[in-house]
Amino acid sequence: MAGRVPLAALALGAAAFAAARAALPVALAAPREPPAATVLVRYGFDDETVATGPDTFAVFRAAHGGVALTSTFRKSGYRAVEIRDVAGNGDFSELQGYFPEQRAGLVFAHFALLTARPEEELNVALAGPRRFQLGKDGIAFWLSTRDGRFVHVSDSIPKKLAPVRGFVWYVVDVAYDVDRGVYDLTIQEEGRAEPIVALRDQPGAARQPASAVDVFSFISDPMEDVSDVTYFVDDVVITTSRDVTVPPLVAPGRRKLFVDAFAEYRRMQDAQPRCLPATSLEDLGMGPHETADPGVLAMLEDILASATRAEWREPSKDATPPVALAGVRAAAQWRRGCVALEEGRAAIALEQFDGAAGLAPRGRIYALSAALALIALGRNEEAEGRLEAIAGDWSDDPRFAIVSARLADARGDVAGGQETLRAAAQRGDGRAAARYYSSLLWDGRWREAGELAAAWARRTAGAAESAAWLERAGDAAFHLREIAAARDLYEEAGRAAPEEASIVLKLADVAFVLGDLDSERRYRERYYGTLDPP
Amino acid sequence: MKSLRTLAFVAAALLVPQFAPAAGTLEDAVAADDLSVIKAMGPSVMPRLARLYAAGDEERRQRLATVFYRLGWKSDEARSALMKDVHTPNQGLRLSVQYALGRVSDDVSVVDVLLDNMQNDGQLLFRDKAACALAYDQVHLTPAQKVHLFEGLIRALDDPKPDVRRISALVLQIQTGQDKGFRFAGPPEARARAVEAWRQWLAEYRSQL
Numbered sequence: 229m230a231g232r233v234p235l236a237a238l239a240l241g242a243a244a245f246a247a248a249r250a251a252l253p254v255a256l257a258a259p260r261e262p263p264a265a266t267v268l269v270r271y272g273f274d275d276e277t278v279a280t281g282p283d284t285f286a287v288f289r290a291a292h293g294g295v296a297l298t299s300t301f302r303k304s305g306y307r308a309v310e311i312r313d314v315a316g317n318g319d320f321s322e323l324q325g326y327f328p329e330q331r332a333g334l335v336f337a338h339f340a341l342l343t344a345r346p347e348e349e350l351n352v353a354l355a356g357p358r359r360f361q362l363g364k365d366g367i368a369f370w371l372s373t374r375d376g377r378f379v380h381v382s383d384s385i386p387k388k389l390a391p392v393r394g395f396v397w398y399v400v401d402v403a404y405d406v407d408r409g410v411y412d413l414t415i416q417e418e419g420r421a422e423p424i425v426a427l428r429d430q431p432g433a434a435r436q437p438a439s440a441v442d443v444f445s446f447i448s449d450p451m452e453d454v455s456d457v458t459y460f461v462d463d464v465v466i467t468t469s470r471d472v473t474v475p476p477l478v479a480p481g482r483r484k485l486f487v488d489a490f491a492e493y494r495r496m497q498d499a500q501p502r503c504l505p506a507t508s509l510e511d512l513g514m515g516p517h518e519t520a521d522p523g524v525l526a527m528l529e530d531i532l533a534s535a536t537r538a539e540w541r542e543p544s545k546d547a548t549p550p551v552a553l554a555g556v557r558a559a560a561q562w563r564r565g566c567v568a569l570e571e572g573r574a575a576i577a578l579e580q581f582d583g584a585a586g587l588a589p590r591g592r593i594y595a596l597s598a599a600l601a602l603i604a605l606g607r608n609e610e611a612e613g614r615l616e617a618i619a620g621d622w623s624d625d626p627r628f629a630i631v632s633a634r635l636a637d638a639r640g641d642v643a644g645g646q647e648t649l650r651a652a653a654q655r656g657d658g659r660a661a662a663r664y665y666s667s668l669l670w671d672g673r674w675r676e677a678g679e680l681a682a683a684w685a686r687r688t689a690g691a692a693e694s695a696a697w698l699e700r701a702g703d704a705a706f707h708l709r710e711i712a713a714a715r716d717l718y719e720e721a722g723r724a725a726p727e728e729a730s731i732v733l734k735l736a737d738v739a740f741v742l743g744d745l746d747s748e749r750r751y752r753e754r755y756y757g758t759l760d761p762p
Numbered sequence: 763m764k765s766l767r768t769l770a771f772v773a774a775a776l777l778v779p780q781f782a783p784a785a786g787t788l789e790d791a792v793a794a795d796d797l798s799v800i801k802a803m804g805p806s807v808m809p810r811l812a813r814l815y816a817a818g819d820e821e822r823r824q825r826l827a828t829v830f831y832r833l834g835w836k837s838d839e840a841r842s843a844l845m846k847d848v849h850t851p852n853q854g855l856r857l858s859v860q861y862a863l864g865r866v867s868d869d870v871s872v873v874d875v876l877l878d879n880m881q882n883d884g885q886l887l888f889r890d891k892a893a894c895a896l897a898y899d900q901v902h903l904t905p906a907q908k909v910h911l912f913e914g915l916i917r918a919l920d921d922p923k924p925d926v927r928r929i930s931a932l933v934l935q936i937q938t939g940q941d942k943g944f945r946f947a948g949p950p951e952a953r954a955r956a957v958e959a960w961r962q963w964l965a966e967y968r969s970q971l
Contacts, residue, residue, distance in 0.1 A: 316805055316835075362939030384938035385967045386905050434939030451901050453834075 265336070265467040268327035268474060272463055273297055273759070274305035279749075280756035281481015282489065285325035287757030290314070293321040293448065296761040303340035303397050303462035309759060311350070312458045313448030320455075322447040327466050329357065329442035330406055334469035337369070337402040337444065340462045346376045346392040348457035349449045353433075354404065356440040360450070367433040368441050369402050369411055373457075378415060383431040390415065390424040398424075399463075409437035479740045481752060486733035487706050491669070498666050501574070501604040501634065503566035504627040504659070506532070506593045512562070513591025514555040524556060531560045558588035565597060574604035592621045599631055603638050611635055626657030633663065642671060658684070658693065665700055669707070678704030695725035702734065711741050729755050789814065792825065797832055808837035808866075815843040820855050823847060827858035834865045836902055841867035848875050856888060860895045868902035870910045877914040880933075881926050893929035897936040906971050909964065912937070916960045919944060919953065927953075934960070 269284070278297065280286055287295045293313040302308040313321045337354055351372045356365035362384055370381040378389035378398075392398070397418040404411040409432040415425035432439060444466065449455030475483045482489070506512050512528070565580030578601035585594035595618045602611035615632060622628035629652035636645035646667050652660030661684055668677035678701050685697035702717035715738040722731045736751035788810055791799040800807060815826040827847075830840050844866065847859045860879065863872045879892035900911060915937075918930035927946035935941045942963065944956035 318801060318834075362937075363935075364939070366939060383963070383966070384940055385963075385970055387970045436939065 266470060266472045266474065268330070268335075268466045268468060268472075269325060270465045271325070272305050273302075273307045273309055278759050279480035279752075280758060281477075281479075281752060282486075282756070283326055283477060283483045284481045285323060285756075287759055288320070288322040288324065289757060289762075290319035290321040290448070291317045293317065293319070294762065295321050295323050295757070295759065297759045298460065298761075301342050301395075301397075301460045303342070303399075305462075308340075308342075308460045308462035309446075310458065310460050311446055311448065313455050315449075315454045315456050318453060320448045320450045320453065322445060322450075323461065324447075325444045325464065325466075327442060327444075328472065328474060329440050330468055330470075330472075331438065331440040332406050332470065335404045335406060335441055336465075336467045336469075337404065338400070338463065338465040338467075339446075340397050340399045341446075341459055342395060342397045343373060343392060343457065343459040344394055345457055345459075346373060346394045349374050349455040350457045350459050351445070351447045351450065352400070353445045353447075354402065354441050355443050355445065357442060359443065360445065362434040364434070364436040364439045366436075366439070368406075368409070368436075368439050369404055369413075370433045371400065371413075378425065380413065380430070381433045383435045384433070390417075393417070397462075404432070404441065406440065407438055409435060409439055479737070480745075480748065481756060485737045485740075486730070487703060487737050490730050490734070491703065494666065495670060498663070498670075500570065500572070501600050502570050503562075503597050503600070504593075504630060506562075511591060511593040512555060512559050513588030513594075514559075515590075527556055528559055531556070531563050554587045555591075558584040558591055558594065561587065562591070562594055562597065565601070569597075569601055569604065572604075574601045577601040578605065592618065596622070596627065596631055600634070603631075603635055606638070608635060608638055611638075624652075624655060626652040626655065626660040629657075629660055630663055633660075633667075637667075642667070646671070653680075658688070662700075669704065674704045674707040678708070691724045692728075695721040695728060695731065698724065699728075699731055699734070706734070706738070711738055714738050715742065792822075792829060795825070795829075797829065800829060801833065805835040805837070808833075808835055809839040812837065812839035812843040815840070816846075820850075820852050824852075824855045824858045827855065827862040831858065831862040831865050831899075834901065836868065837866050838869075841869060841872065845871075845875065848879070853887070857891050860888075860892050861899055864895055864899035864903075865901060868904065868907060870907055873900065873903070873907070873911045873914065877911075877918070880929060881918050881921055881923075886925060889926065890929060893933050897933040905967075908937075909968055909971070912960075912964050912967065916957060916964060919946075919957050919960065 271278070271285075278284075289295050290313050293311075295309060295311050297307050298310040299307050300310065309323055311321050311323060335354070339352070341350075341352070343350060349372060351370065353360060353367050353371075354369040355367045358364070358366040360367055362381075367381070372379045372381070372386070373392050374386070377391050379386050380389060381387070399416040399418075401414045401416075402411050410429045411432060413425055413427045413430060414423045417424045444464070446459075446461050448457050477483055479485060484492075509515070509528075514524075514528070561580045561584040565577040565584065568574070568580060569577035578598055581594050581598040581601055584591065585598065588594070595614060599611045599614040599618075602608070602614060612635060615628070615635065619628070629648050633645040633648040633652075636642075636648060646664060649660050649664035649667060653664045661680065665677050665680050665684075668674075668680065681697050681701035681704060685694050685701060688694045688697055698717050698721035702714045702721060705711075705714035705717055715735070718731055718735050718738060722728070722735060725731060732751050732754050736748050739745070739747035739751060788800065788803065788807060790796075792811070792814065800811075811826060811829065815823055815830075818826060827844060830837075830844065841863065844859050844863050847855055848863065850856050850859070860876060863876065873896070876892045876896050880889050880896065883889045883892065896911065896915070900908075903911060912934070915930045915934050918926055919934075921927050921930065924946055931941060931944045931946050934944075940963075942956045942959040944953060944960070946953075948956075
């Protein structure tokens with residue numbers, strides 16, 4: 229585990245708060261509850277082991293920039309982290325750290341920073357699961373230096389604070405009240421008794437109560453790419469007022485092996501109902517007549533594309549040929565339903581799917597999706613009725629089998645669900661086979677799961693698909709504790725898909741279990757980077 | 763996966779030619795949609811790209827607008843070239859241009875033309891996508907220039923067209939993470955209260971400049 233922060237640093241933080249409160253009017257200076265202060269993460273960057281990973285931190289080095297340990301400047305101990313960037317390189321340097329998600333209580337962040345170039349921009353943020361965007365569960369606290377001053381973004385407004393001097397250490401303490409979405413901020417300048425910033429009850433970055441936090445970031449300039457900053461960070465401590473259990477690390481940089489973390493993620497994905505893809509225009513209720521205009525196809529492509537700008541994909545009456553308008557609108561409505569389903573808003577999804585079916589009754593994917601939404605809502609009888617009603621439209625299409633298997637699972641009929649999937653897989657459908665594999669894995673039938681995966685890896689032609697099946701076979705071998713076999717399968721998968729992160733990280737796991745710590749580190753750092761100087 | 767993105771960028775940087783690229787290389791890279799080669803030439807390539815844009819047919823201009831968008835480098839030449847197509851009826855070209863403008867410029871004239879398209883274009887699709895560009899692509903604006911953007915968006919919350927009110931509110935929400943309780947289809951009095959809250963917020967924003 230990285231870093232010891234000297235007790236002196238913690239004491240200084242406490243003293244800074246005390247000084248700041250002493251300077252405030254009595255009515256405002258009512259003391260907060262004394263923090264129980266469970267330490268979530270603490271980095272002094274002095275230990276031998278500063279292992280990157282999903283539960284410690286990741287290092288992103290911009291071209292010609294860098295993030296690395298240094299002894300040139302340090303607040304305490306003998307090392308700090310230097311973050312450097314150059315303008316116009318199309319990238320940015322970042323130290324990004326992770327801690328258990330906090331959805332309540334007070335979260336205290338303490339860190340020290342020194343900048344060599346006060347006029348250059350740097351940014352520090354505390355954010356939640358939606359990461360670095362303004363909004364609920366996005367950025368909660370955001371401190372920058374701009375044009376030689378500290379600036380904090382509060383209530384979505386960049387607000388100027390004190391000037392920044394070069395080559396001077398600043399100790400920053402934030403007490404973030406998660407429930408109220410406000411924070412106290414003190415900044416102490418090296419060599420000065422009084423804090424240069426002492427603010428109470430500032431609205432969070434986007435004024436959002438109950439906005440969770442689980443990540444911090446020290447970064448250069450992620451937007452404009454105009455910063456030539458070099459700065460140093462030391463003594464990072466995140467604590468909470470709540471008495472929470474922080475599980476120990478089981479391997480470098482992680483509280484859970486990557487194999488288990490990915491398995492958990494896949495299980496969550498499997499449990500989360502999501503739309504099955506439309507594989508033809510007929511699925512959407514569109515025939516040659518409606519799609520004769522190439523503009524309509526482009527519009528459909530736009531609608532079915534990724535959801536990142538989904539809010540904007542509204543087919544307009546002006547831009548759509550009248551013959552295709554209902555079909556295009558149905559597709560858009562279905563897409564919105566799919567997004568809602570993925571976000572767990574199954575009732576809204578059902579409305580959208582039914583609406584789409586009303587607009588384009590020949591679109592068979594809409595009724596199938598509605599059955600999926602009903603299963604998500606626990607309305608299994610209705611789902612069964614809907615599936616019976618459309619069974620004739622689907623013949624032996626594996627998508628119908630997948631939804632039927634999900635219904636069987638939802639009713640606790642695991643064996644029935646598996647049988648449905650097995651039959652569909654035997655008819656040659658990869659998606660059904662993948663779900664059958666997962667079902668076997670969750671059922672602890674690892675040997676069968678491994679055999680299924682190995683067989684599909686052989687019969688699959690594409691490199692990416694073959695790699696996915698080899699990875700599954702490796703997972704099964706890992707669960708069976710056949711670690712060497714798992715390594716061989718992951719390596720083979722890695723040759724087929726050399727950039728696939730999950731394979732690289734699972735290779736780190738097998739190396740760790742086999743005691744090959746050099747390989748473990750090499751694989752892990754391909755993804756999470758390293759603080760070692762290049 | 764950012765570390766691989768970084769590696770890819772390093773690899774691209776290593777491709778920086780020791781000498782000026784041979785004539786035709788840029789055109790070839792544009793034709794092949796090879797952004798790494800264009801990136802390796804650095805921001806000084808932007809005026810040449812702008813000239814290629816001005817000389818191209820609509821298909822090539824759309825391709826180049828996408829290149830400008832992906833590069834995200836500020837360039838007056840690129841802005842001037844793109845602005846000539848900001849009202850084109852060619853759907854694909856128009857959308858690419860609207861998206862690219864904010865990526866190449868911090869000029870408030872870009873904000874103005876996008877606000878105008880968002881409120882007044884005859885086609886809902888173009889209004890909608892202009893809003894999309896205002897929400898996501900104004901990456902070079904300073905806080906002072908953002909005041910200009912926010913003023914326009916808050917003004918548009920009073921637009922008689924519900925779709926304009928909806929997309930304006932959405933842009934504000936994406937830009938600030940807040941909605942101040944504004945509902946585009948809500949009763950006029952409730953909308954007026956929310957607009958007043960936005961105006962007060964803007965005054966506070968302006969006071970911090």
